[in-house]
Amino acid sequence: MPNLNQDELAELVLKRVVASGAEYGDIRILDSTTQTISGEDRRIDSIRDMQDRGFGIRVLYHGAWGFAASSVLSLEEAPRVADLAIEIAKGSASLAIDKVKLADEPVHRDRIVTARRIDPFAVSLERKTALLLETMEYVHRQAGIVRSSASLWARRDRKLFVSTEGSRLEFDLLAVSGEYDATAIHDGRFASRTFNTPHLRMGYELIEDANFLAEAPRIASQAVEKVKAPTTAPGLYDLVLDPEHLSLTMHESCGHPSELDRALGYEANYAGTSFLTTEKRGTFRYGSPHVNLVADNCEPETLAATGYDDDGVACQRWDIVRDGLFVGYCTNREVAPVIGETRSRGSNRADSWGSVPIVRIANVGLEPGTATLDELLAGIKRGIYIEGHGSYSIDQRRYNFQFGGDAFWLIENGKRTHMVRDVVYHGITPEFWGSCDGVADRSHRRRYGFITCGKGQPGQSGWMSHPASHARFRNVQVIGGQAGS
Amino acid sequence: MTTIGHKTWPKLTSRNEFRFLADLVMKRSTGDQTLVALQDQQSGTTRFANNQIVQNVDTRRGSLSVTVAFGRRHGTASTTDFTAGSVQQTVTKATEIAQLSPEDPEYLPPAGPQQYSTPPTTRVETTLAGPARRLEYANEAIGQCRMENLGAAGILSSSIATVGVAASTGLFAHEERTDARFSLTVQAGEATGWGAAAHRSIDHLRVQERTLTAINKAKRGLEVRELPPGRYSVILEPSAVAGLWSALLWTLDAKDYDKGTSALSGKLGQPIVDRRLSLRNQPDHEDLLGIGFTSEGLPTLASDWMTEGVLTQLSYDRFTAKARGIDSIPTLDAPCLSGAGSSLPTLQELIKHTERAILVTNFWYIRAVNPTDLTLTGMTRDGTFLVENGQIVSAVKNFRFHESPLQVFNRVEAFTNPAEAITSETGKLLVPSMRLRDFNFSSVTRF
Numbered sequence: 001m002p003n004l005n006q007d008e009l010a011e012l013v014l015k016r017v018v019a020s021g022a023e024y025g026d027i028r029i030l031d032s033t034t035q036t037i038s039g040e041d042r043r044i045d046s047i048r049d050m051q052d053r054g055f056g057i058r059v060l061y062h063g064a065w066g067f068a069a070s071s072v073l074s075l076e077e078a079p080r081v082a083d084l085a086i087e088i089a090k091g092s093a094s095l096a097i098d099k100v101k102l103a104d105e106p107v108h109r110d111r112i113v114t115a116r117r118i119d120p121f122a123v124s125l126e127r128k129t130a131l132l133l134e135t136m137e138y139v140h141r142q143a144g145i146v147r148s149s150a151s152l153w154a155r156r157d158r159k160l161f162v163s164t165e166g167s168r169l170e171f172d173l174l175a176v177s178g179e180y181d182a183t184a185i186h187d188g189r190f191a192s193r194t195f196n197t198p199h200l201r202m203g204y205e206l207i208e209d210a211n212f213l214a215e216a217p218r219i220a221s222q223a224v225e226k227v228k229a230p231t232t233a234p235g236l237y238d239l240v241l242d243p244e245h246l247s248l249t250m251h252e253s254c255g256h257p258s259e260l261d262r263a264l265g266y267e268a269n270y271a272g273t274s275f276l277t278t279e280k281r282g283t284f285r286y287g288s289p290h291v292n293l294v295a296d297n298c299e300p301e302t303l304a305a306t307g308y309d310d311d312g313v314a315c316q317r318w319d320i321v322r323d324g325l326f327v328g329y330c331t332n333r334e335v336a337p338v339i340g341e342t343r344s345r346g347s348n349r350a351d352s353w354g355s356v357p358i359v360r361i362a363n364v365g366l367e368p369g370t371a372t373l374d375e376l377l378a379g380i381k382r383g384i385y386i387e388g389h390g391s392y393s394i395d396q397r398r399y400n401f402q403f404g405g406d407a408f409w410l411i412e413n414g415k416r417t418h419m420v421r422d423v424v425y426h427g428i429t430p431e432f433w434g435s436c437d438g439v440a441d442r443s444h445r446r447r448y449g450f451i452t453c454g455k456g457q458p459g460q461s462g463w464m465s466h467p468a469s470h471a472r473f474r475n476v477q478v479i480g481g482q483a484g485s
Numbered sequence: 486m487t488t489i490g491h492k493t494w495p496k497l498t499s500r501n502e503f504r505f506l507a508d509l510v511m512k513r514s515t516g517d518q519t520l521v522a523l524q525d526q527q528s529g530t531t532r533f534a535n536n537q538i539v540q541n542v543d544t545r546r547g548s549l550s551v552t553v554a555f556g557r558r559h560g561t562a563s564t565t566d567f568t569a570g571s572v573q574q575t576v577t578k579a580t581e582i583a584q585l586s587p588e589d590p591e592y593l594p595p596a597g598p599q600q601y602s603t604p605p606t607t608r609v610e611t612t613l614a615g616p617a618r619r620l621e622y623a624n625e626a627i628g629q630c631r632m633e634n635l636g637a638a639g640i641l642s643s644s645i646a647t648v649g650v651a652a653s654t655g656l657f658a659h660e661e662r663t664d665a666r667f668s669l670t671v672q673a674g675e676a677t678g679w680g681a682a683a684h685r686s687i688d689h690l691r692v693q694e695r696t697l698t699a700i701n702k703a704k705r706g707l708e709v710r711e712l713p714p715g716r717y718s719v720i721l722e723p724s725a726v727a728g729l730w731s732a733l734l735w736t737l738d739a740k741d742y743d744k745g746t747s748a749l750s751g752k753l754g755q756p757i758v759d760r761r762l763s764l765r766n767q768p769d770h771e772d773l774l775g776i777g778f779t780s781e782g783l784p785t786l787a788s789d790w791m792t793e794g795v796l797t798q799l800s801y802d803r804f805t806a807k808a809r810g811i812d813s814i815p816t817l818d819a820p821c822l823s824g825a826g827s828s829l830p831t832l833q834e835l836i837k838h839t840e841r842a843i844l845v846t847n848f849w850y851i852r853a854v855n856p857t858d859l860t861l862t863g864m865t866r867d868g869t870f871l872v873e874n875g876q877i878v879s880a881v882k883n884f885r886f887h888e889s890p891l892q893v894f895n896r897v898e899a900f901t902n903p904a905e906a907i908t909s910e911t912g913k914l915l916v917p918s919m920r921l922r923d924f925n926f927s928s929v930t931r932f
Contacts, residue, residue: 043589043590043591044586044589045589047559047560047582047586048560048562048563049560049561049562049578049579051571051575052548052565053564054546054565064538065538066542067541067542068542068543069542069546070545071545071546071547071548071565072567073566077495084543088541088543088616091541091616091620092531092541095533095537095538095620095624095627096537097536098535098537125582125585125586129586129587146744146745146746147744147746183746189857190746190856191857265534265636265672266534266638267534268534268636268638269638269668269669270909275931354546356540356542391852391853391862393850393852393862393863393864393885394850395850395866395883395930395932396850396864396866397930399930399932400864400883400885400928400929400930400931402862424854426885426927426928428930428931456540457532457540457640457642457668458528458542479927
């Protein structure tokens with residue numbers, strides 16, 4: 001921020017907030033840099049560097065919220081925005097029934113920096129574009145491939161959080177990812193196969209270690225095999241789901257219903273509510289005893305492990321589902337007290353300076369079991385092994401879901417055999433997780449996640465990781481992926 | 486320096502100010518071509534749930550994007566900081582990227598000067614609306630629900646934006662755009678009802694009328710029946726029709742079409758939906774959200790996309806358009822789907838003339854399942870009812886569907902005049918309510 005001290009700006013704003021009679025206020029000043037490099041069909045079609053700076057002020061006045069934000073970082077704009085946030089909070093207070101009372105949190109003064117070996121913004125563009133072009137060339141060497149795409153993404157967030165309670169938190173956070181895909185055509189059909197790194201908080205070493213080129217021939221040949229593969233007959237199948245695929249299944253069917261603001265009705269008009277209503281906590285059988293879903297915002301390199309959330313609450317680890325029983329929610333300082341909790345779980349995050357923080361899914365992951373992947377497969381007479389993400393859809397209370405995948409293999413007599421195509425499975429969340437009878441051990445654990453989790457009005461994109469090992473599910477309804485099936 | 490409407494602060498970037506910024510960028514750029522794009526917006530949303538305000542926000546965000554090209558090498562940088570030093574840094578960054586980027590065989594220099602129509606993109610009443618007006622409307626919806634002992638959750642939002650595109654070729658476009666939105670989910674125990682609106686004018690949201698509609702749907706849902714999955718005749722309200730059509734519109738990309746990776750490949754000039762249906766882009770329509778120009782500064786056009794069920798148009802990037810010899814690229818910013826022949830005027834008339842069907846208020850979480858035949862899945866939401874002998878007889882539990890719009894819109898039995906449609910996952914369209922036969926509901930959920 002040129003010619004402007006961030007601490008001075010924060011002090012100016014928060015003094016104004018306190019003087020208004022508000023019981024709480026905070027300011028986030030954020031400077032984000034995002035670089036995206038994308039290519040398609042053997043060319044680089046876009047390289048963009050985006051600088052996004054601004055500040056957002058949150059005010060709690062007589063138990064009601066106001067928020068105002070601006071990209072104009074100036075000493076003239078700051079008081080205007082502070083006054084607007086106060087005015088808006090007063091308006092909210094005029095209609096308040098249940099006054100917001102924040103859960104207590106110790107005052108924190110800290111600085112969080114993402115550990116990185118290689119700064120992604122220091123790696124030359126030539127090196128990055130060469131990697132993407134070479135990858136696409138490798139993909140197109142495979143006969144039958146008609147299209148390809150490839151991209152790299154990196155983001156750096158430098159953020160200052162200051163609250164009227166005295167917390168002062170500085171962040172210098174990184175996240176990186178890369179992916180490519182191959183599309184094949186056969187007999188009037190087309191199908192794609194995707195390779196992607198997880199999104200993780202680390203440096204460019206994530207890309208360097210991902211072996212884009214080495215994997216490209218496999219991805220391309222599997223795209224061709226996929227488009228030529230036979231379909232499967234609809235029916236009940238045992239499924240083995242890989243960690244990347246499970247990240248989406250967990251996200252939609254466990255992560256979202258465990259957001260307490262949804263359970264309390266805050267998202268009723270958009271993202272929806274939750275079948276995990278508050279009276280179910282501690283008593284509801286969510287899954288089989290093999291299912292242990294743990295929220296861990298402390299694991300280094302994962303997306304929600306930012307040290308503190310946008311309430312200034314320290315990141316934590318807690319159980320969502322323990323031995324199949326639903327036991328915990330993702331919360332913030334506002335909603336935690338509603339269910340009698342004395343401290344927020346620290347899951348309140350905004351996607352930019354211009355957005356107000358809302359409850360977000362934590363890094364909800366499936367705890368490893370004891371089996372090997374071969375042991376999971378060995379127990380299946382006829383089933384399907386699913387890798388990666390495909391089609392996904394779920395109702396607004398998170399009961400009825402449907403998932404596809406990126407690649408499917410038939411399992412016959414304990415062995416993964418040939419690819420099949422157009423597989424989608426559907427079910428009812430607790431019945432599905434109740435059918436889980438095995439989870440692979442920690443050596444199979446991977447940490448995929450999302451930076452595009454849509455929630456809130458105006459819409460925001462949430463970031464979270466969902467680590468898992470492979471897991472097996474019995475007698476799941478598989479349907480064909482065509483109209484009328 | 487001008488101001489938007491009667492607001493004096495914050496001042497969004499006016500036409501003259503954008504010209505000044507664009508001239509500054511052009512002067513500092515050493516590229517063969519330079520393109521500047523502006524998006525400067527102030528937007529506010531009042532969000533309510535459980536009959537009280539849970540979120541109340543106002544954000545001003547300005548963004549300036551600069552694309553510099555040397556030959557076929559190009560790069561883009563953007564900033565939210567409009568100070569001279571930051572603009573200079575942005576030009577420098579875009580220049581560095583362009584110089585280091587590989588040649589892009591599909592790069593085309595920016596278009597030259599264009600003639601623009603002036604669709605009605607701004608309404609002064611929206612520019613004047615601030616937090617107090619949004620709160621007033623939210624309170625109105627909440628109050629109506631409270632009187633019925635029902636729960637209200639929803640949003641009231643309004644925004645003002647100035648948008649501009651300029652290039653070293655002499656291209657220059659700038660316009661003001663306003664947008665106002667209302668959506669409401671009414672909760673009656675387990676039952677929900679929904680209504681929504683979007684318009685350039687905040688005065689056209691019809692909050693009271695739409696709240697009543699949502700209330701009536703929620704109250705009808707108090708007693709719910711479970712029907713088995715299967716094929717049913719359905720009456721889709723405009724938002725449900727819009728959800729399926731939006732998925733169809735996203736498959737119109739000409740490059741995908743040419744490469745054979747579109748469900749529509751080979752179907753240009755062929756009938757793809759019922760012969761009574763036509764789709765036209767109407768940027769000047771007062772009830773649509775048409776714009777004057779695209780992000781590349783090309784003028785929006787009134788254009789036919791489907792005529793009597795026949796696909797007549799594709800969506801082009803500039804390179805593909807040039808390769809096909811297309812001079813004026815048609816846009817699809819304000820789509821209107823209409824039916825010819827014996828349509829029934831309103832949804833109520835359509836219900837009245839129906840022997841048995843499932844009435845669907847809206848679809849949720851629509852996703853492609855099979856891109857080759859455009860099979861989609863999704864859930865019914867916030868008001869699903871059984872219609873028998875011309876009347877709604879009960880609510881039914883929500884269904885999951887599997888259908889392709891390329892198949893189901895060939896099974897049209899009846900339709901109404903086009904009406905406004907907006908969903909949480911689509912833009913705004915004008916579409917009819919429709920009765921379709923043999924709609925595939927593949928499973929049912931718990932509520």
